[in-house]
Amino acid sequence: MFIIKLNAIDSTNAYIKAMTSKSLPKDFTVAVADFQANGRGQMGTSWDAEAGKNLTVSVFKKIERLKIEQQFYISMCVSLAILDVLRKFQIRQLKIKWPNDILSANKKICGILIENIVKNNKLVGSVIGFGLNINQKNFRTLPHASSLSLLTGILYDKDEVLSEILQQLEYYFTLLEKDGLKKIKDKYHNHLFRMEKPSTFKLQNKERLTGIIKGVEESGKLIVWTEDEVIQTFDLKEIRLLY
Template identity: 65%
Template sequence: MYIIKLNAIDSTNTYLKDLSTTTLPKDYTVVVAELQTNGRGQMGAQWNAEEGKNLTASVFKRLPLFNVGEQFYISMAVSLAIIKALRSFKIPQLRIKWPNDILSANTKLCGILIENVIKSNNLQGSIIGFGLNVNQKIFNNLPQASSMSLLTGVIYNKDEVLFEVLKQLEFYFKLLESKAYLDIKLEYENLLFRKKKPSTFRTSKNDSFSGIIQGVTENGQLQVWTEDDIIKTFDLKEIKLLY
């Protein structure tokens, strides 16, 4: 494992992407920044974190034998790794808000951004970026955000948290490499936020509808049992869960 620690950078994912354009980084190359000036989340969202209080990191994982069509299993494995790491620090009521936000009860602790390196239709590796709220106490204009410290009252050593996340990432990537896809998908679906509960969704056209989350497809679409008694599948850009 090769860890690069930086005081400030625009984005740890961008740093690894730039590295991978010339030659693939070593397996489990990790970039950690005290401050990200342009942290990115899903669909271009900004990730804002107070300097020095949180864990903003990206990991490069080589995946030379992984099928491009099974990319969502990477997202599932990463979500499960972070949940398992957080459990070791006694964080309560952990859930995964589709596709890969990590919640405690209904507050967000961690965002994940996975960018796969694909050349000639072959998956070379995966850049796994995550922003985990560790010791931050104040989240202005973010009523659904929380941190490990806010939830437990403990001030955490960020290096210890990082070590645990990396340990669990290694565990779940070994599961992936052993093709334990069914086990990974089942564990992921069992942790889905609001699974089997009536929920409200908003479409990309700003329409709202009610439905019940059933699970996900192998390529990551959300399966929702809708009011007209049909299970429909949705991509990330198509709907948003309101909560």
Template identity: 55%
Template sequence: MHIIKLNAIDSTNSYLKKLSATRTLEDYTVVITRQQTRGRGQMGTSWASEAGKNLTFSVYKKISCIRKEELFYLSMATSLAIVSALKKFNVPQLKIKWPNDILSANLKICGVLIESIIKKGELDAAVIGMGLNVNQTDFDGLPNAGSLKLATGTTYNLDELMYSIVGELKNHEKLITDRTLIPLKSRYEEALFRKDKPSTFKNTEGELFMGFIRGISEAGKLVILLEDEVQKEFDLKEVKLMY
């Protein structure tokens, strides 16, 4: 594992993608920074982080063993790897909020952004960006945000956490390379936040509706059981799970 440590950068994902375009990178090359000034989340959202208190890093992962349309399996493996790593640090009540937010006691502690690298029309690698709230305790204006310190009262070593997460990512990668995708999907679904519980959702028109999360489709869409026992699949842009 090759590690590049930076004091400050706009986005570790952007840095690593540009680096991969100019040179051949070692698998599991990691870019980690004390301060990320323009961290990015799903669908163009920003990720704000207090300098030096949280874990912001990206991993370059060769992943040519799956097709472009199977990229969500890497998202599932990444989410499960983070949960497995955090369990070792006694972080309580861990769940995955679809597609790949990590929650502790219903508060978001980690966000993931995975970007594919395509070569000759096929998936060649991916950049896995992670933003984990660790020792930050003030999240003014963000009522749904939490951190490891808020959850446990413990101050954590950022490098130790990073090594643990990358180690678990290597373990969970085997499920993909061995093509044991059905067990991977089942484990992910078991960890889903509010699975099989009555939940409120918002659609693209801003309308609220009730339903039950039943799981995910092969393409990673959220499967919701609606009224009249109708199941429907929703893409990330089509639905939002309300807390």
């Protein structure tokens, strides 16, 4: 494992991706920044984090045995790895909000951005970015956000949390390479926010939809049983789960 520590940078994902433009970095090359000026989340959203208080990390992982249509397993592995570590640190009421936000008591504490690398129609690697709120106390403009310290009153050692997460990432990717797909998917479903519960969604055209989450396809599409008793699938651009 090769860890690069940075004081400030635009984006750790962009930093790792720049490496991949020349040749693939070593497996588990990690970039950690105290501050990101242009951190990104899903769908081009920004990720704002107070300098020095949180983990802003990107990891390069070689992918050798996964088909392109199975790429969502990468997201599942990362979500589960972080969730397992947070449970170890006594964070309670943990859920994964599709596709890969980590919630505690319905408050977002971690966001994940996966950017896969495809060459010659083959998945060869993934840049795994995550922002985990650790010791930040002020989220005035983000009513649905929280941090480990706010949830427990404890100040955490960021390096210790990161070390645990990297170990769990290694565990899940080893499981993935040993054909543990069903085990990973079943565990992801077990921790999926609003799974098997009536929920309200906003569609791309701004209309609202009521339905029940039935799971997630290997490609990452959300499976919803609608109020019309029809099973439909949606990708990230097409639907948003409302709190």
